[in-house]
Amino acid sequence: MTKGKSLRDRRCVVLGGGGFIGTHLSRRLAGKVGSLRAFGRSENRPRALSGIEWLGGDFNDPRSIRGALEGCDVVFHLINASTPSSANLDKIGDLKSNVVSTIQLLDACVAAGVQRVIFVSSGGTVYGVPQSLPTREDDACWPITSYGISKLAIERYLHLYEYIHGLEYRILRVSNPFGPHQTAERDQGVIGAFLRRIINEQPIELWGDGSVSRDYLYVDDVIDAFELAMLHEGRSRVFNIGSGVSRTLNEVIAALENVTGKKIDIVRKDGRLVDIPVSVLDISRARNELGWIPKTEFDAGLRSTFQWLIETQ
Amino acid sequence: MTKGKSLRDRRCVVLGGGGFIGTHLSRRLAGKVGSLRAFGRSENRPRALSGIEWLGGDFNDPRSIRGALEGCDVVFHLINASTPSSANLDKIGDLKSNVVSTIQLLDACVAAGVQRVIFVSSGGTVYGVPQSLPTREDDACWPITSYGISKLAIERYLHLYEYIHGLEYRILRVSNPFGPHQTAERDQGVIGAFLRRIINEQPIELWGDGSVSRDYLYVDDVIDAFELAMLHEGRSRVFNIGSGVSRTLNEVIAALENVTGKKIDIVRKDGRLVDIPVSVLDISRARNELGWIPKTEFDAGLRSTFQWLIETQ
Numbered sequence: 342m343t344k345g346k347s348l349r350d351r352r353c354v355v356l357g358g359g360g361f362i363g364t365h366l367s368r369r370l371a372g373k374v375g376s377l378r379a380f381g382r383s384e385n386r387p388r389a390l391s392g393i394e395w396l397g398g399d400f401n402d403p404r405s406i407r408g409a410l411e412g413c414d415v416v417f418h419l420i421n422a423s424t425p426s427s428a429n430l431d432k433i434g435d436l437k438s439n440v441v442s443t444i445q446l447l448d449a450c451v452a453a454g455v456q457r458v459i460f461v462s463s464g465g466t467v468y469g470v471p472q473s474l475p476t477r478e479d480d481a482c483w484p485i486t487s488y489g490i491s492k493l494a495i496e497r498y499l500h501l502y503e504y505i506h507g508l509e510y511r512i513l514r515v516s517n518p519f520g521p522h523q524t525a526e527r528d529q530g531v532i533g534a535f536l537r538r539i540i541n542e543q544p545i546e547l548w549g550d551g552s553v554s555r556d557y558l559y560v561d562d563v564i565d566a567f568e569l570a571m572l573h574e575g576r577s578r579v580f581n582i583g584s585g586v587s588r589t590l591n592e593v594i595a596a597l598e599n600v601t602g603k604k605i606d607i608v609r610k611d612g613r614l615v616d617i618p619v620s621v622l623d624i625s626r627a628r629n630e631l632g633w634i635p636k637t638e639f640d641a642g643l644r645s646t647f648q649w650l651i652e653t654q
Numbered sequence: 655m656t657k658g659k660s661l662r663d664r665r666c667v668v669l670g671g672g673g674f675i676g677t678h679l680s681r682r683l684a685g686k687v688g689s690l691r692a693f694g695r696s697e698n699r700p701r702a703l704s705g706i707e708w709l710g711g712d713f714n715d716p717r718s719i720r721g722a723l724e725g726c727d728v729v730f731h732l733i734n735a736s737t738p739s740s741a742n743l744d745k746i747g748d749l750k751s752n753v754v755s756t757i758q759l760l761d762a763c764v765a766a767g768v769q770r771v772i773f774v775s776s777g778g779t780v781y782g783v784p785q786s787l788p789t790r791e792d793d794a795c796w797p798i799t800s801y802g803i804s805k806l807a808i809e810r811y812l813h814l815y816e817y818i819h820g821l822e823y824r825i826l827r828v829s830n831p832f833g834p835h836q837t838a839e840r841d842q843g844v845i846g847a848f849l850r851r852i853i854n855e856q857p858i859e860l861w862g863d864g865s866v867s868r869d870y871l872y873v874d875d876v877i878d879a880f881e882l883a884m885l886h887e888g889r890s891r892v893f894n895i896g897s898g899v900s901r902t903l904n905e906v907i908a909a910l911e912n913v914t915g916k917k918i919d920i921v922r923k924d925g926r927l928v929d930i931p932v933s934v935l936d937i938s939r940a941r942n943e944l945g946w947i948p949k950t951e952f953d954a955g956l957r958s959t960f961q962w963l964i965e966t967q
Contacts, residue, residue: 429818432757432811436749444745469813481792483813490810497803498745500782500796505742 347572352376354409356400356446357419358393359385361523361530362461362515362563366417367393369564380409381420389522401442406449414456415571418446421488425466426613428488439491440498447502457509459570460499463492464514464581464622465555474587475556475623478514478579485617500578511570513563516583516622520560520642521649532557532593532643536650539601549612551591556583556621559642562635569631577630583622584635600643660885665689667722669713669759670732671706672698674836674843675774675828675876679730680706682877693722694733702835714755719762727769728884731759734801738779739926741801752804753811760815770822772883773812776805777827777894777935778868787900788869788936791827791892798930813891824883826876829896829935833873833955834962845870845906845956849963852914862925864904869896869934872955875948882944890943896935897948913956 351374357363358379364387367379371393379390383397398405400420410416422438423431450458464476466489472480484490499510519532535545566582588596598605627633664687670676671692677700680692684706692703696710711718713733723729735751736744763771777789779802785793797803812823832845851858879895901909911918940946 429814433754436754436757441746441749444749469817479794482810484810485814485817487811487814490807490814493810494803494807497795497797497806498800501742501798501800501803504782504798 348373348568349375351415351571352413353415353417353571354378354380354413355417355419356380356409357421358390358395359387360419361520362518362560363417363419364389364522365520365560365564366419366567369568374415376412378409378413387522400446401438403445403449406446407453410449410453410455413453416446416450416455416458417567418443418458418460423488423491425463425486425488428491429486432487435487435491436494440494443495444498447498447508450508451502451506455508457511457571458499459511459513459567460495462496462512462514462579463489464516464583465620467493467496467514468620470617471620474619475585475621476581477623478581478626496579510578511573512579513566513570513582514579514622515563516556516558516581516620518558518560518563520646523560523646531555531590532597532646533650535594535597535605536601536647537654539597539603539605540650540654544606544608545594546608546610547590548610548616550609551594552589552618553612553616554587554589554592554619554621556586557588557593557639558582558584558635559637559639559645562637565636566627566631566633569633573631575630577626580627580631581622581624582627582633583624584639585622585624586639587619587621588639596640596643600640600647661686661881662688664728664884665726666728666730666884667691667693667726668730668732669693669722670734671703671708672700673732674833675831675873676730676732677702677835678833678873678877679732679880682881689725691722691726700835713759714751716758716762719759720766723762723766723768726766729759729763729768729771730880731756731771731773736801736804738776738799738801741804742799745800748800748804749807753807756808757811760811760821763821764815764819768821770824770884771812772824772826772880773808775809775825775827775892776802777829777896778933780806780809780827781933783930784933787932788898788934789894790936791894791939809892823891824886825892826879826883826895827892827935828876829869829871829894829933831871831873831876833959835873836959844868844903845910845959846963848907848910848918849914849960850967852910852916852918853963853967857919857921858907859921859923860903861923861929862903863922864907865902865931866925866929867900867902867905867932867934869899870901870906870952871895871897871948872950872952872958875950878949879940879944879946882946886944888943890939893940893944894935894937895940895946896937897952898935898937899952900932900934901952909953909956913953913960
């Protein structure tokens with residue numbers, strides 16, 4: 342069976358289809374897979390999804406989810422009810438809205454005969470303070486945010502459901518994705534946030550001395566990994582998806598000055614406890630087992646994001 | 655400061671003080687520590703705790719918990735709302751009654767100025783199908799029961815609260831404890847359950863062919879580990895607490911025949927999916943860092959348990 346043929350066989354639903362990664366994923370899959378539905382909060386439908394079947398609903402409502410799954414065999418689970426910095430403020434709310442809702446989803450998947458769930462986990466938070474750099478999938482996971490604990494718990498329930506019910510899963514621990522369609526509504530995505538302030542000629546707020554480093558990955562590369570995870574038949578279940586390169590905030594700002602041609606004003610603030618100093622993922626498993634490689638140069642990704650923001654703001 | 659002096663300084667509460675391990679722990683600590691309170695469901699107070707301060711209440715009720723913590727600096731968290739086999743039947747209920755309630759507990763600990771929480775985790779379930787035998791604390795944790803996932807999530811919240819609030823913690827991943835005071839109410843504790851049936855001259859129900867092996871530890875040895883964890887000042891937070899010896903069910907039955915002097919009737923049933931084939935813990939970290947060793951010979955532990963059952967049934 343060729344890869345093209347396989348994709349054509351899949352009937353997919355993207356949960357969180359109106360979000361940043363969900364929008365890109367839905368656009369990529371449309372026309373490639375047998376059928377595609379994007380699901381998300383009713384008010385959240387992006388114009389970028391025109392021509393794609395959209396179902397508005399509430400992820401916490403089992404009836405909504407049953408409707409979303411109808412006739413699907415591949416489920417992309419991209420829903421986050423919180424962000425790394427907001428989750429700690431309401432740990433119980435975070436646990437309920439993310440983990441409890443996902444258990445309901447998995448029960449619905451089993452009932453609906455779904456074949457595979459692909460879950461976007463968080464390469465930047467599940468490991469906590471990294472045991473080694475770059476961090477491997479099998480390294481210790483002791484998150485320092487409630488957000489990371491919820492992601493980790495969901496990963497474990499996925500494993501349990503495959504063990505008990507045969508519901509296949511793949512977990513993509515995505516690092517720090519950036520690109521077009523990353524909205525400013527939530528405080529994820531430092532690159533988009535910085536670019537917005539540059540375009541609006543506002544200073545950038547920088548927590549700490551700018552030495553905090555992260556593994557930034559352009560969104561097109563993330564979507565490549567989702568496609569490959571849908572067809573993967575090997576034994577591994579968890580894949581780090583990052584650039585494999587660590588960049589400090591100071592380096593990001595220098596790159597943004599270069600790409601935008603503007604001098605950036607910086608307002609420095611105290612470091613935050615949720616910020617681990619360094620995060621960079623070992624991506625050799627995804628390279629070897631998914632055949633995935635990140636293709637987009639960092640500056641090229643910044644330029645696309647900048648261009649999109651100028652056109653849409 | 656001598657160890658004796660340190661114990662005298664501690665004001666302790668045992669949450670789940672009416673349970674199997676909680677009863678032993680409360681009895682051991684009484685008179686050794688500065689003050690001691692046992693907390694549990696009102697109807698659950700064992701006669702074995704006479705002379706020990708008892709507070710009845712509901713672990714899920716934050717007001718009950720605030721009362722339990724009052725004036726305490728060491729909290730032993732021994733409460734389980736489920737068992738390994740019951741948890742999968744209501745995963746969401748399990749998550750709420752164990753994990754959500756523990757988050758409430760940890761918030762209350764921070765507010766009350768508690769210094770340290772000692773949590774009994776599950777050496778038999780958090781690792782899932784073991785990555786190596788004997789299993790080390792840093793091995794992969796992919797539970798195959800909802801019970802194990804809840805334990806794992808609680809471990810992670812403990813880590814988060816120390817990171818954010820400085821609330822100290824120690825985690826004891828206890829293997830399969832047995833001994834007096836293990837009640838038959840819940841389906842934990844195969845040794846107690848077998849002994850009861852032997853005493854009542856009933857046949858034993860055996861799931862699978864009896865080759866399933868576990869790491870059985872006499873309860874007195876478990877309590878030693880709790881005492882040491884209360885005073886531990888090293889860097890490790892997680893300790894396997896087991897015998898380090900793997901015994902098959904068939905070997906357990908042979909030992910029980912030897913200790914009780916009775917021939918045991920066996921009714922064989924199909925194996926259960928929640929039963930991993932082998933579980934045995936690497937206890938070198940607890941030996942090296944806590945200075946703990948299991949002292950009770952298996953047969954001696956069986957004899958004490960048998961004796962207690964005969965006297966109390």
